[in-house]
Amino acid sequence: MTTTDLPDHSVPHEAADPDRPVHGGHEHSPDEPRFDGRRGRWVGASVPRREDPRLLTGRGRFVDDIALPGMLHAGFVRATVAHAHLTALDLSATRAVPGVVAAFDAADLALGDIVAILDRPAEEFTPTAMPVLARSKVRFVGEPLALVVASDPYAVEDGIEAAQVSYDVLDAVTSAEGALAAGAAVVHEEAPDNVLLDVSMFDTPGVDEAFADADVTVEVTTRSGRQNALPLETRGAVAAWDARDDQLLVQTCTQVPHQVRTVLARSLGIPERTVRVTVPDMGGGFGQKCVVGREEIAVAAAARRLDRPVKWIEDRREALTAGFLAREQTYRTRAAFDADGHITALDVDVVCDMGAYSCYPFTAGIEPLMASAEMPSVYRVPAYRVRGRAITSTKAPTAPYRGVSRPQYVMAIERVMERAARALDLDPVEVRRRNVITEFPYTGINGVTYDPGTYRESLDLAEATIREEGWYEARERGRQDGGRHLGIGFCCFSERTGYGSEAFAKRKMTVVPGFDISEIRMDTTGSVVVTSGTMNHGQSHETTFAQIVADRLGLDPEHVKLRQGDTERISYGWGTFASRSVTIGGSAVALASERLGELLCRIAAHLLETRPENVALDGDGGVVQLDDPSRRLPFADIADVAHLRAHLLPKDVDPTLTATASFDVPGDGTFSNATHAVVVEADPGTGQVRILRYVCVEDCGVVVHPQVVEGQCRGGIAQGIAGALFEEVTYDAQGEPSAASFIDYLVPTATEIPDVSIAHLETPCAFTANGAKGAGEGGTIGAPAAVLNAVNDALRHTGVELDTTPIHPGTVLDALEGTS
Amino acid sequence: MSHPVNDPHLLTLSVNDAEHEVVVEPRRTLADVLRHDLRLTGTHVGCEHGVCGACTVLIDGAPARACLVFAVQAEGADVRTVESLARDGELSDLQQAFGDHHALQCGFCTPGFLMLAEGVLAEQPDASREDIREALSANLCRCTGYQTIVDAVHATACSRRGTNA
Incomplete structure (x- = not known):
């Protein structure tokens, strides 16, 4: 265990001993890779980031930094009403604007729709299509109707302004309740009830009996506002047709380059080999860029049509109104408890407002299916019933956003724990303690097997930290004096990371992400290039993957270069989302490195004229003869032979030094976990909530780079706090979004986000190659519930209980004034 | 159609101690000129309405939003971008x-x-x-x-x- 700035006073945990690898809940075949407890020299060290020098000096290359000879610029004519039949779209004035080169509508480009499907019966799932450009109907303000291409971006804006659009306006559908109401306007004809997914995933025996026998029944309706993942770099793409290569080159900021290639080829009706997708530096994504955007396809089609490079850079207004959103969910949760505070049943109805379209490849089912599958969270729930629905509305569509439903279902069940504590007159941490899973592997009522973690230990350490720092006394003093309204809140959760194919297949996606591939090549100087199908967009893969390779090969990370984001370099990959990069991509990289190491040893043994068993990697860039360490071959010497003097190779070894590996997480995947503890103060004058203390105790298995993991935690927590206290995309009755700029969409700054203390517990994952679990999303998951619980604790004396985020100052003020 | 107000202007901009002559429309922002005319792409554009600050540069030593400044307004000023910070390949x-x-x-x-x-x-x-x-x-x-x-x-x-x- 390592802690950063928390008192090092507890958390003895057996699994933290690297010599005692823990065992997961999965059956392993003997040759299946698994973490063997080995530690290397580089993994675990906060080495300087490889990405930093270029990013610090302004020499990164983001999409908008790309300029190609003869490049044109593009922008979109977008719908100004939420729901309408398109009666006329006249681009003649647009085409006459100086500088405008072309303007295309849906009929001009004749592109195939983007369609994402679940293999579920019609009563559970309704497939709908997302056209690249709207044809006859518009379904949200901001929907792209036409593409304007001009000599410079200013002329593009002039051209967009000149477009004439007529609508036959229909009623907007601006809430899930409204969508489900009798007589509601129909968003998609295929779904006359506005329901795209309705799945009752679990109805286990004993739910009704448990409620009948319950000593305490808790009912709570929790809601979370619609949020924008908000990468600071907006979306964008540069596309160019290369006649010589017979190929469309699309440089785009996406988390999923191969999926963009697949959809692009199908939409344009061209062979996939004629599309190459590359990704330069990316200014964040957080899930918003892990789905295929219609704009990047339209831009590629225009480049091919015009035979000129075309660039599109989304502006902030578009990003806020027409970018993929997330998180607008309502949970009606009932929970039964016995007199001792044990939960005996959980009954949940989840409704997610997925907006106008289903995203590729995840579909509109992403949020309700995630919630339904994972809802019991870290608790032993003996009986479980859940219904999950995806509603379509006339709002911008949704995509997975960091945490995907987990911030919301965790908030629901953590509110249940708090309310049960009040009903039973128990401490809320104690109620959690009585219910939290402590023995692993644990197979839950949801059929999911949880690999070992530190659920209880993280809870204990978080609570002890807050207690030892005197926050409970401070809260009591405030209450007695009547002057200060302090509240303490906790959130204990786990998070499935690195979903493999098996786990995604259970969702019944027809496009099933999961595996990842890596190829490693050593050049004639002994330096290596390694590829991965994952896609860095701030997570430091160039650094962490180099650390993994360095340890496996015994090579300084300086000699390792990671290449990602090029569909030509790897046969297929699934990109970066769902905290899968280090778990799955990192495992593939580790296995490919080991294979290269074996190859190096084999050649070295031949050159040293000894048996293969008599050599090993020496940990310092070479292969050593075990019975005579004075005999050693540096990698460069072996590489020289493998490439330039191949006649010296063993007869059964092919020239050059390459190795490939794939990796897929078996079974249910691996669970990271954490407890967040928050102290807030509610201001009776303004209703503002200020965070006084934030503690995060997390366990993501083996930490490859502590500083990077802490950065992921802190950044995730900031986004979780943003959802808890500030950010929300709202719509008026006509479906007009209220926040079209940062003036109205309240992104927290350095003065709203507190410092966060982080402690690491470490339960190595038994079935990833490095023992690592995912670390990208956890911070975002824990923060909303912890903050909401803390605010409720601060308002405890008022009798008010809040169950909706973001928490508006007015709501807090009303609660405090009501008691004064 | 052409408006006199849209006629291109010839400017001399001092950026990172170097003088640059550029021909720009009056409506062209300093951020666009830095990034696309001078190819100093280290200055980023995150919102184009002066809130996010990704385009912050120093104008006569004071931080300014390059997306809210027209390039014509920066004539005669000392403009510094991120590219000026490292010296001789050494980070500041x-x-x-x-x-x-x-x-x-x-x-x-x-x-x-x-x-x-x-x-x-x-x-x-x-x-x-x-x-x-x-x-x-x-x-x-x-x-x-x-x-x-x-x-x-x-x-x-x-x-x-x-x-x-």
């Missing part, structure tokens, strides 16, 4: 501190924060950690949660004035 103390403290993840907001911080440190060399936090609230970062950015700038402030962070 502030850039080094950002790396040491992991004050950047995706790096998109970083040039804006660096230039904002240089302006703040020049104006308030005695700034406390809380002063720095307050000043840095002018810009948005979506990755870090700000703590490590505050740490990096504070560490630089302390080392420049010869005290410990």
Whole structure:
């Protein structure tokens, strides 16, 4: 265990001993890779980031930094009403604007729709299509109707302004309740009830009996506002047709380059080999860029049509109104408890407002299916019933956003724990303690097997930290004096990371992400290039993957270069989302490195004229003869032979030094976990909530780079706090979004986000190659519930209980004034 | 159609100690001229309405939003961008501190924060950690949660004035 700035006073945990690898809940075949407890020299060290020098000096290359000879610029004519039949779209004035080169509508480009499907019966799932450009109907303000291409971006804006659009306006559908109401306007004809997914995933025996026998029944309706993942770099793409290569080159900021290639080829009706997708530096994504955007396809089609490079850079207004959103969910949760505070049943109805379209490849089912599958969270729930629905509305569509439903279902069940504590007159941490899973592997009522973690230990350490720092006394003093309204809140959760194919297949996606591939090549100087199908967009893969390779090969990370984001370099990959990069991509990289190491040893043994068993990697860039360490071959010497003097190779070894590996997480995947503890103060004058203390105790298995993991935690927590206290995309009755700029969409700054203390517990994952679990999303998951619980604790004396985020100052003020 | 107000202007801009002649429409922003005419793409554009601060540069030593300044307004001024910070391939103390403290993840907001911080440190060399936090609230970062950015700038402030962070 390592802690950063928390008192090092507890958390003895057996699994933290690297010599005692823990065992997961999965059956392993003997040759299946698994973490063997080995530690290397580089993994675990906060080495300087490889990405930093270029990013610090302004020499990164983001999409908008790309300029190609003869490049044109593009922008979109977008719908100004939420729901309408398109009666006329006249681009003649647009085409006459100086500088405008072309303007295309849906009929001009004749592109195939983007369609994402679940293999579920019609009563559970309704497939709908997302056209690249709207044809006859518009379904949200901001929907792209036409593409304007001009000599410079200013002329593009002039051209967009000149477009004439007529609508036959229909009623907007601006809430899930409204969508489900009798007589509601129909968003998609295929779904006359506005329901795209309705799945009752679990109805286990004993739910009704448990409620009948319950000593305490808790009912709570929790809601979370619609949020924008908000990468600071907006979306964008540069596309160019290369006649010589017979190929469309699309440089785009996406988390999923191969999926963009697949959809692009199908939409344009061209062979996939004629599309190459590359990704330069990316200014964040957080899930918003892990789905295929219609704009990047339209831009590629225009480049091919015009035979000129075309660039599109989304502006902030578009990003806020027409970018993929997330998180607008309502949970009606009932929970039964016995007199001792044990939960005996959980009954949940989840409704997610997925907006106008289903995203590729995840579909509109992403949020309700995630919630339904994972809802019991870290608790032993003996009986479980859940219904999950995806509603379509006339709002911008949704995509997975960091945490995907987990911030919301965790908030629901953590509110249940708090309310049960009040009903039973128990401490809320104690109620959690009585219910939290402590023995692993644990197979839950949801059929999911949880690999070992530190659920209880993280809870204990978080609570002890807050207690030892005197926050409970401070809260009591405030209450007695009547002057200060302090509240303490906790959130204990786990998070499935690195979903493999098996786990995604259970969702019944027809496009099933999961595996990842890596190829490693050593050049004639002994330096290596390694590829991965994952896609860095701030997570430091160039650094962490180099650390993994360095340890496996015994090579300084300086000699390792990671290449990602090029569909030509790897046969297929699934990109970066769902905290899968280090778990799955990192495992593939580790296995490919080991294979290269074996190859190096084999050649070295031949050159040293000894048996293969008599050599090993020496940990310092070479292969050593075990019975005579004075005999050693540096990698460069072996590489020289493998490439330039191949006649010296063993007869059964092919020239050059390459190795490939794939990796897929078996079974249910691996669970990271954490407890967040928050102290807030509610201001009776303004209703503002200020965070006084934030503690995060997390366990993501083996930490490859502590500083990077802490950065992921802190950044995730900031986004979780943003959802808890500030950010929300709202719509008026006509479906007009209220926040079209940062003036109205309240992104927290350095003065709203507190410092966060982080402690690491470490339960190595038994079935990833490095023992690592995912670390990208956890911070975002824990923060909303912890903050909401803390605010409720601060308002405890008022009798008010809040169950909706973001928490508006007015709501807090009303609660405090009501008691004064 | 052509409006006189839209006629291109010939400007001389002083950027990072070099003089550049550019021909621009009056409506062209300084951010666009820096990025697309001078190819100084380190200055990033995150919102185009002056809130996120990714485009922050120094104009006559003071932090300014390059997306809210027309290039024609910057004539005669001393403009400094992130490309001016490293000298002879060596990172500046502030850039080094950002790396040491992991004050950047995706790096998109970083040039804006660096230039904002240089302006703040020049104006308030005695700034406390809380002063720095307050000043840095002018810009948005979506990755870090700000703590490590505050740490990096504070560490630089302390080392420049010869005290410990």
